[in-house]
Amino acid sequence: MPDALTMDKIVSLCKRRGFVFPSSEIYGGLGSSYDYGHYGVLLKENVKARWLEAMVRERDDIVALDSAIILHPQVWEASGHVGGFTDPLVDCRFCKKRFRADQLDDAQCGKRPSKHPGETDDCDLTEARQFNLMFETRVGPVEETGTKVYLRPETAQGIFVNFKNVAQLARRRPPFGIAQVGKSFRNEITPGNFIFRTLEFEQMEMEFFVPPAEADEWYRYWIEERRAWYLRLGIRESHLRVRPHDADELSHYSSATSDIEYLYPIGWSELEGIANRGDFDLTAHTRASGTKLEWVDSATGERYTPYVIEPAAGLNRSMLAFLCDAYDEELVGERERTVLRLHPLVAPVKAAVLPLLGKDAEMAGRARALYEELRRVLSVEYDDNGQIGRRYRRQDEIGTPWALTIDEQTLEDDTVTLRDRDSLAQERLPLGRVRERVLDLLAAPWSSPKAS
Incomplete structure (x- = not known):
């Protein structure tokens, strides 16, 4: 847990x-x-x-x-900010921290966090002053x-x-x-x-x-x-x-x-x-x-x-x-995975294009071509650095909803693997349908898979 x-x-x-x-x-x-x-x-x-x-x-x-x-400075005079946009302030001479005088019951003492300012003998609070x-x-x-x-x-x-x-x-x-x-x-x-x-x-x-x-x-x-x-x-x-x-x-x-x-x-x-x-x-x-x-x-x-x-x-x-709402941790194959389950419309990157072997010229060529096609319409990322598992984890941590992997089978039949961030489900689809499929997924209804 x-x-x-x-x-x-x-x-x-x-x-x-x-x-x-x-x-x-x-x-x-x-x-x-x-x-x-x-x-x-x-x-x-x-x-x-x-x-x-x-x-x-x-x-x-x-x-x-x-x-x-x-x-214009008169804007703030008319709005009441110049005369009234202040808060009452107290300083503690002992811990050197500053507190709102009207929120002492919600604040933590600078030396003893289990106490409120003013609750210990060491506390030495100043008189309240107005703070602009x-x-x-x-x-x-x-x-x-x-x-x-x-x-x-x-x-x-x-x-x-x-x-x-x-x-x-x-x-x-x-x-x-x-x-x-x-x-x-x-x-x-x-x-x-x-x-x-x-x-x-x-x-x-x-x-x-x-x-x-x-x-x-x-x-x-x-x-x-x-x-x-x-x-x-x-x-x-x-x-x-x-x-x-x-x-x-x-x-x-x-x-x-x-x-x-x-x-x-x-x-x-x-x-x-x-x-x-x-x-x-x-x-x-x-x-x-x-x-x-x-x-x-x-x-x-x-x-x-x-x-x-x-x-x-x-x-x-x-x-x-x-x-905060997206942050999640889970065990996958006896390894802990940290993942941001962001709504796809909010996620910084919508899809990652990953050649299985980054140094394979043909795989990299197919991957770059797909990346160039998708980046015209989506925020996508190309990543060929490191083992594929580590690249998946990197994308999981920044909240990328879908990963597209180009591998040996791609070279044979022009298909790629689409991996879903949340379910980890994978599907195989033709290169020519990737753009359409990702756009359809992006437009589909989405709700957090996290327990409430």
Whole structure:
């Protein structure tokens, strides 16, 4: 029976197989900053692509946007971030660790992890201080005369300040949405748990503008729609739940918020939040900018400030959830196999082309030809290095759903072996049908074979 999944196992696999590396590692690293290797980039791009498909390409009521990372500083004053985007902070003079004052009961003492900060005689906590979560920088070549600006802590405000532009040009009327994927930056007090909470991260946010009377209906719709998206991409239902926020948890702009939570190795934690933001944002920017951000029906003359329903997901957290849910260990032929059972649509590489004998010129030639054919339509990999069993294991660990092996029989009858990652079943098929077969498999329904 394999041991329970730990974050250490995920971290080890990610570094070993080139998904994620500590940033600036040769200089000792920078806390909670990470670089994404080849397979990490491909995995992230696939998650983004599936999100954009679900949000934009497959719908008529949502359009895309890519707003600037550095916005006018008044944007953050109007949104409440400058005055209110702070957390209470305490330091322990003994262990030198920093904690959120409102989360001491959930934190671990720096010297005695079984205790909470403040529970031991050695703990020496400072008074709580407010800690600004936004990164400041300056625009202008001379520091003394430059304008103080901020790296955005969320992508949402870039959508709100563009509401008028999009409403006029996109030929949409409420209910309609604006979707954006991009980087955000937060000077986190307690970053950690690998890529779960980092200083810079990517968000997948959509602001859905609705008539005020329809806000609750759309709020409930988007909770279920976003939950279903994770299930469709293979996340096990037993590891996913919806948790409505209590009244004392709600942000100042929210009348209702629910978190879609995933059961990470660190416990149940937020994967995505869905909030009913009301008309707070458009009203605040209207008041601060003097520009009316409202919907006007040209036919009837009706005008109102739309309410906003916001599904906001972290790309890094989504990637981590897919990795955790896919990670599996099993015994195959008395040898332990580590495998990422990723949904094929999310997997970094869809198929691996493997000549049984890499130094055999004829086998290698057939394999390269097949690889060149498939790479035009799929993310595929060619691997002729090492024993075939080791190559299978390598592909299993990066989540490749199918392996295509060219062997002696291929030279006789132009057939190849297709091996399935999850079942280990093999089938023989003609070289001329490989592309069609892999594309059919990719389009077929898929669910995790892991026990719930």
